[in-house]
Each structure stands twice: as C-alpha cells, then as structure tokens.
Amino acid sequence: MRTRLKRMVCERARQRCEYCLTPLGRFALSFEIDHVIASSHGGKTIGSNLALACFLCNHYKGTNVAAIDPKTGKATLLFHPRKQRWSRHFVWRNLTLKGTSSVGRTTVAVLRMNDPAHLLRRQILRSDGGFPPLVIKRELLRIEQRPE
Numbered sequence: 001m002r003t004r005l006k007r008m009v010c011e012r013a014r015q016r017c018e019y020c021l022t023p024l025g026r027f028a029l030s031f032e033i034d035h036v037i038a039s040s041h042g043g044k045t046i047g048s049n050l051a052l053a054c055f056l057c058n059h060y061k062g063t064n065v066a067a068i069d070p071k072t073g074k075a076t077l078l079f080h081p082r083k084q085r086w087s088r089h090f091v092w093r094n095l096t097l098k099g100t101s102s103v104g105r106t107t108v109a110v111l112r113m114n115d116p117a118h119l120l121r122r123q124i125l126r127s128d129g130g131f132p133p134l135v136i137k138r139e140l141l142r143i144e145q146r147p148e
C-alpha cells in the first residue's frame with residue numbers, strides 16, 4: 001500500500017481506531033490499515049474501503065464482514081466506518097462499549113470490543129482524562145454515564 005494512502009487513512013481517522021476509538025500513539029500499539037471489506041471478499045485497496053484499526057479490533061475482525069446479532073440471532077453486516085456513523089451504533093457505558101443497533105451489537109461481539117485489554121486501555125485513558133473520547137469527525141458521541 002502506498003505511503004500516501006496510509007497517511008491519508010491515519011489523518012482521516014484522526015489517529016484513532018475507527019472501531020473502538022483508541023488513540024493511535026497513546027499506547028505505542030501497532031495500528032493497522034483495515035480493509036473494511038476484506039480483499040478475500042473483493043474489497044479494494046482504495047480510500048473508501050480502508051479504515052484505521054487498532055491491532056485488537058483488526059485481529060478479531062479478520063476477514064469477517066458479517067456475523068450473527070447476539071440479540072436477534074439474525075445475520076448482520078459489521079460496522080462500516082466509511083458508510084455509517086459511529087454514534088448511531090455505539091454508546092459508552094462507563095468503560096464498556098455497547099452496541100445500540102444490530103450492527104453495533106454484532107460488531108462489539110465479533111471484534112470483542114470489551115475484552116480485558118480494551119477495558120484496561122480505557123481505564124488508563126480515563127485516569128489521564130482522555131476517556132471517553134468526546135468528539136470525532138464533527139459529531140458528538142453519545143455518552144451514557146452510569147454507575148459501575
């Protein structure tokens with residue numbers, strides 16, 4: 001992949017994982033350029049099919065494009081960062097990420113977005129005042145603060 005394309009994807013994502021919103025440099029984690037629709041499913045290496053993802057999200061997403069919604073049992077497409085708004089599908093419940101739609105629930109489950117490693121990162125970010133993230137791409141995130 002061309003360096004210019006990688007740089008564009010990182011800048012467009014504002015240096016955050018486009019699934020779990022973890023900031024790029026904070027944990028010296030490896031971030032990867034995700035093919036939203038995997039190459040094995042015909043997804044192209046073009047800006048409209050690329051997203052910035054942390055290692056954990058990208059690892060669990062793998063080549064998946066759909067899975068079973070844990071609530072309804074129906075086949076559901078995963079979240080598409082280029083076509084869908086994050087705040088319409090996810091909400092924070094303290095350190096936990098909750099899917100508010102079929103797409104959100106399915107993505108949280110497949111990408112294991114509440115695994116202990118994710119929770120630990122969020123705990124560290126919160127102690128520094130960097131969690132929950134307040135603004136992304138000109139939209140305010142819906143934040144529900146509930147007692148733990």
Ligand SMILES: [Zn+2]
Nearest residue numbers: 017020054057
């Ligand atoms: Zn992530």
